[in-house]
Amino acid sequence: MGRIIAIANQKGGVGKTTTCISLGVGLARKKKRVLLIDFDPQGNSTQSLGYNPDMLEVTVSDVLDRVIEKDYTIANDYGIIHSQEGIDILPANIELATMEMKLLAVYIGREKILDKYIQMISDNYDYILLDCKPSLDIITLNALTAADSVLIPVQAQFYSVKGLEQLLNTINQVVTGGLNTRLTIEGILLTLANPQTNNFKEIKKVVEGAYGQHINVYHTHIPRAVTAEEAPASGKSIYLYDGTGKVAAAYEQFTQEFIKEA
Numbered sequence: 001m002g003r004i005i006a007i008a009n010q011k012g013g014v015g016k017t018t019t020c021i022s023l024g025v026g027l028a029r030k031k032k033r034v035l036l037i038d039f040d041p042q043g044n045s046t047q048s049l050g051y052n053p054d055m056l057e058v059t060v061s062d063v064l065d066r067v068i069e070k071d072y073t074i075a076n077d078y079g080i081i082h083s084q085e086g087i088d089i090l091p092a093n094i095e096l097a098t099m100e101m102k103l104l105a106v107y108i109g110r111e112k113i114l115d116k117y118i119q120m121i122s123d124n125y126d127y128i129l130l131d132c133k134p135s136l137d138i139i140t141l142n143a144l145t146a147a148d149s150v151l152i153p154v155q156a157q158f159y160s161v162k163g164l165e166q167l168l169n170t171i172n173q174v175v176t177g178g179l180n181t182r183l184t185i186e187g188i189l190l191t192l193a194n195p196q197t198n199n200f201k202e203i204k205k206v207v208e209g210a211y212g213q214h215i216n217v218y219h220t221h222i223p224r225a226v227t228a229e230e231a232p233a234s235g236k237s238i239y240l241y242d243g244t245g246k247v248a249a250a251y252e253q254f255t256q257e258f259i260k261e262a
């Protein structure tokens, strides 16, 4: 059974998608079997790996539709793309936005639709990474219900730290409310960092001071670099786009730390 990790933060643009792809490809380069589920109607993971979200016949919404219809005969590779970078991806596009209404209309078990699907395919993978959207709606709740743990990218910036409380509260409610009692926090990863600045050192201290006793704050942080900003448009991961750069090196180091901590 694969380990299921939701990469979540309701704050937008903090590096969820970049971390999902870079960790996923990083794990695949270590011969792990990885499935990335794009769980965001923006389809950023899908696009960043080189696929046009608007041209796809089957996406994660179709998979959810079938589970909602109680069709549990979904083939192992239904909708799954085998990317050239060694990971599988279940893509998403704007159709996932209409899924919110459909999920809300499910009478019982609306939070468990993704979980039911993942149970069917998880034996095929070592890791299943869920790239969440920047909100804490019923779609993200499905990811938190399906996951073993949550990996939280946090932008190294003063305001990001404040938003963490809301996410941690939601995670706590998922556990104590019985939706997913096995859910744990994988760790906090500081992203988009300017490591030379005093501000970064200050923020790292604040995060470690506020959460470090209970939550794993990774030693590795991801520095900001122009190439990481450019990579998504190229349809390549940072390893292919700028393999010798500092962001590729940081994600490589993070992948190692992640495997050790897991």
Ligand SMILES: Nc1ncnc2c1ncn2[C@@H]1O[C@H](COP(=O)(O)OP(=O)(O)OP(=O)(O)O)[C@@H](O)[C@H]1O
Binding pocket: 011, 012, 013, 014, 015, 016, 017, 018, 019, 040, 042, 044, 132, 133, 134, 191, 192, 193, 222, 223, 224, 225, 226, 228, 229, 230, 231, 232, 247
């Ligand atoms: N280390 C980095 N250095 C520079 N730019 C980065 C870095 N990491 C991510 N970015 C850029 O910052 C933007 C936001 O990153 P990303 O899409 O990974 O965040 P996100 O949390 O998934 O966003 P959303 O909440 O919209 O899903 C993107 O344009 C991305 O290319």
Ligand SMILES: [Mg+2]
Binding pocket: 016, 017, 018, 040, 044, 045, 131, 132, 133
């Ligand atoms: Mg994203």
